[in-house]
Amino acid sequence: MELSVHLFSEHASTRDDLLDPPDDATIRPANKLADLDFDCELAYVHRRSSDLPEWSRYVRPYFDVMWGTRGTTVSAALLPRLGDRFFAVTFGHGRHILNNSLLVPDFGLRVTANSIAPDAVTAMGTSTVGTVSRRTNQIVNMPSTLDAFRLDIGDEWVRSLAGSTDEELAHAMSGSQSLRVRVRDEHAELKRLGELLDYLLRQYESTRYQNTFRFIDALRPLPLHDDRIERLDTILLNRFLDPAKHPTIAVAVPEDRPPEPTFFRLTKGIGHKAREREEIDLAWLHAQKHRVHRPLEQIRIGLVDAEGDRVSAPRPLREYLTTETELDGEMFALAGGRWFRVDATTLAKVERQLDDYVVEYNDPIEPRRIGEHEGPYNDRVAEIAGWINMEHHQKQVSATGATVEMCDLLTEDLHLIFVKSFGDSTRRSHLFSQGSVSARLFAENAELYRENEGYRDFVYRLHAERWPYTVRGNPKIVYAISTERKQPLRELLPLFSRINLANHARTISAFGYQVKLAKIPVVPAIPKARTAGQRGGRRLRDDSRARPQQGQLF
Numbered sequence: 001m002e003l004s005v006h007l008f009s010e011h012a013s014t015r016d017d018l019l020d021p022p023d024d025a026t027i028r029p030a031n032k033l034a035d036l037d038f039d040c041e042l043a044y045v046h047r048r049s050s051d052l053p054e055w056s057r058y059v060r061p062y063f064d065v066m067w068g069t070r071g072t073t074v075s076a077a078l079l080p081r082l083g084d085r086f087f088a089v090t091f092g093h094g095r096h097i098l099n100n101s102l103l104v105p106d107f108g109l110r111v112t113a114n115s116i117a118p119d120a121v122t123a124m125g126t127s128t129v130g131t132v133s134r135r136t137n138q139i140v141n142m143p144s145t146l147d148a149f150r151l152d153i154g155d156e157w158v159r160s161l162a163g164s165t166d167e168e169l170a171h172a173m174s175g176s177q178s179l180r181v182r183v184r185d186e187h188a189e190l191k192r193l194g195e196l197l198d199y200l201l202r203q204y205e206s207t208r209y210q211n212t213f214r215f216i217d218a219l220r221p222l223p224l225h226d227d228r229i230e231r232l233d234t235i236l237l238n239r240f241l242d243p244a245k246h247p248t249i250a251v252a253v254p255e256d257r258p259p260e261p262t263f264f265r266l267t268k269g270i271g272h273k274a275r276e277r278e279e280i281d282l283a284w285l286h287a288q289k290h291r292v293h294r295p296l297e298q299i300r301i302g303l304v305d306a307e308g309d310r311v312s313a314p315r316p317l318r319e320y321l322t323t324e325t326e327l328d329g330e331m332f333a334l335a336g337g338r339w340f341r342v343d344a345t346t347l348a349k350v351e352r353q354l355d356d357y358v359v360e361y362n363d364p365i366e367p368r369r370i371g372e373h374e375g376p377y378n379d380r381v382a383e384i385a386g387w388i389n390m391e392h393h394q395k396q397v398s399a400t401g402a403t404v405e406m407c408d409l410l411t412e413d414l415h416l417i418f419v420k421s422f423g424d425s426t427r428r429s430h431l432f433s434q435g436s437v438s439a440r441l442f443a444e445n446a447e448l449y450r451e452n453e454g455y456r457d458f459v460y461r462l463h464a465e466r467w468p469y470t471v472r473g474n475p476k477i478v479y480a481i482s483t484e485r486k487q488p489l490r491e492l493l494p495l496f497s498r499i500n501l502a503n504h505a506r507t508i509s510a511f512g513y514q515v516k517l518a519k520i521p522v523v524p525a526i527p528k529a530r531t532a533g534q535r536g537g538r539r540l541r542d543d544s545r546a547r548p549q550q551g552q553l554f
Contacts (some may be wrong), residue, residue: 001188005179005200006098007107008086011225015079018086019043020099027097030076038194044076045097078190080197087197095178101224104204105338106216108175109161111200113209113216115173116163119145123174125160126151127335146212157219157340169196218346222332222339232332232339235325236318237296240286249323285317296321324495331495342495350502354490357505361478361518363415368482369525374419378408387411388466395458396449397441406438406459412467414475416442416459419520422483428497432504435477435515442475443511477508482520489519 012018021027030042075092088098120143127135140148143164151158162174172182179200187196209216222229239249285299292298300314319337326332331342366381375391382389388410394403407416416438420431445454453461463472479501485492493501505515 001185002180002182003196004090004095005108005181005197006088006090006095006177007104007201007204008088008099008102009104009223009225010084012086012099012102015041015081015086017102018079018088018099019077019097020101021045021097036191036194038080038082038197040078040080040193042076042078043097044094078193080193082194082197082201085201089193090178103177103223105177105221105223107204108173108177108179109158109216110175110209111179111203112161112163112173112175113213114203114206115165115167115170116161117143117165118212119143120163120165121146121149121161122164122172123160123162124149124151124158125176127157127159151215158213158216161213161216167199169199218343219333219340220343222341226339228327228332229339232325232327232334233296233318235327236321236323236334239323240295240321249321333495347495350495350499353502353506354498357509358490358501358515358517360490361480361516363518365480365518365520367521367523368421369523370484371525374408378419382409385409385411387417388462390462393458393462395453395455397455398447398449401449404438404441404455405434406442406455407434408480410459410463412463412470414463414472415478415516416475417478417480417518419480419482422481422485422492428481428493429500431479431481432500435479436504436507439475439477439508439511439513442513474513476514476516478516478518480518480520482522484522489517 008018019027027043027045030044075094075097076090077094077097078087078089078091080087080089088094090098121140122143123137123139125135125137136150137160138149160174160176162172164172168184169187170181170183174180181196181200183196236249285295296318297316299317301317301320315337322333322335324331324333324342330344331347333340333342366384368377372380378389378391381387390405390407390410394405396402397404408419409415409417411417416435418431418434418438420427422428441455442459443456445456447454448458451458459475460472463470481489483489483492490498501517508515
């Protein structure tokens with residue numbers, strides 16, 4: 001038998017604190033028919049089943065479809081108490097009547113990590129916590145060690161874990177916030193539940209998991225009742241209201257949404273009848289922020305697919321924003337509407353990796369002008385410095401058929417320079433990935449379609465044609481990022497961009513190539529010359545001085 005178990009925090013003092021049913025659900029207490037050895041009550045709810053689908057209105061007038069009848073469903077939650085801690089064991093949709101704000105967010109994960117053996121892992125769910133959220137669920141066909149799973153420790157939040165156990169009470173577990181525990185037959189009776197819960201609480205409080213699964217502490221979600229959340233939300237609101245001063249905020253679709261090729265937003269709550277369907281865009285959100293009193297809550301976003309079918313009910317804007325910040329000397333990150341505390345050990349590890357694998361590029365690089373796009377900038381720099389603009393020499397790799405951009409600029413010292421503006425984390429993630437892909441193809445000398453030439457051979461040939469007498473060494477991967485901000489570039493990179501850079505730099509270093517980080521300064525554009533028809537003293541409008549819109553610059 002499988003049971004779904006939840007643990008409430010110490011802030012739950014009475015059973016009245018435990019339940020928070022939906023508006024259309026009425027909770028009823030169940031009368032006891034027999035005594036138990038522990039304190040326990042049962043709450044259940046009759047709830048109307050879901051309405052007909054939205055699309056039914058389109059076809060019902062014309063086609064006779066057996067839609068069925070609307071009925072009721074029964075969900076329940078056992079609410080046992082052991083000492084001063086409350087639990088919930090839910091059945092059906094019973095989890096939806098619980099007060100989610102008081103549930104321990106990592107109860108199931110911690111219990112599972114403390115209960116399964118290192119070689120008995122059967123499944124793992126991970127998510128990256130950043131602007132680009134990647135959610136994975138990995139399942140193996142037999143209990144295995146962690147080597148059977150792909151996990152980027154420090155870059156991914158392990159949100160769920162599953163495995164088998166040889167414990168007397170249970171033989172399998174899977175957990176995230178809640179715990180699914182497969183109870184052995186001899187314990188599959190309600191009268192034995194107190195014994196099981198006592199064991200699970202001791203497993204939750206244990207630290208044995210740190211021997212094998214310590215990485216689950218790298219990113220830990222804050223309980224919803226944590227008093228730091230209000231302070232963190234205040235920081236989030238200030239950043240949203242003043243994006244020019246705080247550019248470290250971005251929009252990301254919550255990772256628990258179904259994958260669709262195209263997402264749109266269905267906005268509600270801006271005015272009484274506002275209903276707009278647009279692609280999710282931070283600039284649009286900024287344009288609406290002064291129309292509501294509390295933008296993080298009153299601007300609500302629901303997802304619909306490309307055909308207009310609703311994918312999710314409208315949710316507050318806060319759940320679509322990502323950022324990271326320091327508070328009381330600790331680092332926190334927001335993703336999917338949840339704040340995470342970043343483990344100090346993880347932060348120190350990232351900084352050590354950056355020290356080990358990334359060095360500062362000290363050679364001067366031509367500044368980029370405000371409004372200057374990537375192509376013209378690379379052309380201008382290549383001409384001034386005498387470098388090769390590799391945008392004009394792209395090739396297709398035979399293994400994939402994809403056109404590969406070796407780099408943006410190639411120097412005499414065999415520096416492969418990749419150029420991007422600071423932008424958001426998506427842009428930086430793409431930049432770092434370009435460098436590691438190019439390093440791998442260079443090391444493997446991957447065969448190109450054109451001329452049946454190897455990747456490394458092709459770069460060497462272009463280099464030899466331009467600089468025939470230069471002795472070539474190993475290439476160096478240079479990430480050149482333009483920004484107007486004055487701080488050192490490494491300090492400007494947000495946490496998850498630093499993690500991303502450290503991971504790619506470690507990969508590149510494994511091929512024997514050095515990684516460098518270069519900051520491209522941004523300067524005002526050169527004014528255009530006046531024409532004879534201009535009035536004296538008045539300059540022509542210089543469109544390149546205007547701030548570019550998001551997505552225009554490289």
